[in-house]
Amino acid sequence: MQAYEFINSLIPPLKLTDRAGMALSWMEEIRTDSLPVSDQGRFLGFIGDEVIFEHNDTNQLIGSIELEAGACWVYSDKHIYDVLRVASENQSNLVAVLDRENSYLGVVTMEDAIAAFADSLSIKSQGSVLILSMNMTDYLLSEISRLIESENTKILSSFITNDPLDPDKIKLTLKLDKAELRHVKATLERFGHRVIDHYQEETGISSEEDRIGNLLRFLDI
Numbered sequence: 342m343q344a345y346e347f348i349n350s351l352i353p354p355l356k357l358t359d360r361a362g363m364a365l366s367w368m369e370e371i372r373t374d375s376l377p378v379s380d381q382g383r384f385l386g387f388i389g390d391e392v393i394f395e396h397n398d399t400n401q402l403i404g405s406i407e408l409e410a411g412a413c414w415v416y417s418d419k420h421i422y423d424v425l426r427v428a429s430e431n432q433s434n435l436v437a438v439l440d441r442e443n444s445y446l447g448v449v450t451m452e453d454a455i456a457a458f459a460d461s462l463s464i465k466s467q468g469s470v471l472i473l474s475m476n477m478t479d480y481l482l483s484e485i486s487r488l489i490e491s492e493n494t495k496i497l498s499s500f501i502t503n504d505p506l507d508p509d510k511i512k513l514t515l516k517l518d519k520a521e522l523r524h525v526k527a528t529l530e531r532f533g534h535r536v537i538d539h540y541q542e543e544t545g546i547s548s549e550e551d552r553i554g555n556l557l558r559f560l561d562i
Contacts, residue, residue: 344424344438345417347457348447352435354379355388355403362399364388377437377448378408384437384445386411414439417446421457424449468497469520472538473513473529474504480511488528494519512537 354377355364364376368390375389386408393399396406413430414437415423424436428451436454438446473485486496497516504510517525520541529536 342421342457343417344415344419344421344436344449345446347421347424347449347453348438349450349453350447352376352448352450354384354445354447356380357385357402357404359403360399361393361396361401361403361406364403365390365393365399373434373450375409375433375435377435377445378403379445382444384411384414384439384443387413387433387435387437409433413437416441421449421454424454425451428454467520468516468518469522470540471515471517471522471525471529471536473515474510474535474537475513476509477511480513482513485513485515485529485534488532488534489515489517489525492524492528494525 352371352373353367355367357378357380367376368374374391375387378385378388387410388403388406388408392406392409393401410431410433413427413433413435415427417438417440428434428436434451435448436451437448440446480501482496482499489496495518497518499516500514502512502514504512519525522539522541526536526539
């Protein structure tokens with residue numbers, strides 16, 4: 342799950358000597374609104390179509406246009422989680438990937454990163470999603486796992502987020518391998534755990550839209 346594994350080879354870098362018109366043509370062909378810019382193997386930043394339209398000069402050199410998100414990059418051996426974090430911090434749909442010598446290797450798109458993230462969280466697996474609220478000091482996954490497994494159910498993956506309504510609490514999201522949650526929910530509540538939401542998935546082949554919906558529910562967005 343390292344960044345270099347998800348480099349999109351279809352997105353080429355622009356050079357400083359390329360012209361704005363060529364950048365727009367590439368963006369239209371690739372169906373993206375920005376492209377990376379590199380110079381002699383060094384990543385410089387991204388250029389977006391809005392900036393080019395503002396300059397209104399297709400013959401202008403890329404090197405004369407101010408670039409964006411020069412810090413939107415990760416090292417090639419970083420986890421896909423780091424790609425998502427950097428993309429969020431820079432509000433970018435692309436993240437550049439560099440080797441440890443700071444040489445530019447390519448970019449990862451958010452579409453590819455989210456797909457990889459979903460796979461790592463077992464989003465495609467049939468089952469259910471359970472969300473618990475608790476104090477961070479009460480969080481003990483081994484105990485929660487023991488209770489869930491006592492109902493012949495397994496945790497496929499877990500995810501922790503801060504509770505925006507209470508800084509002292511966290512939300513623990515669990516992906517389980519069984520769709521039926523009644524007994525699991527009852528057992529957790531009997532031992533003092535607060536279940537605040539749950540999603541039971543129906544059997545069958547999920548569409549791409551369903552996968553995205555499952556991911557958003559898993560992240561509690």
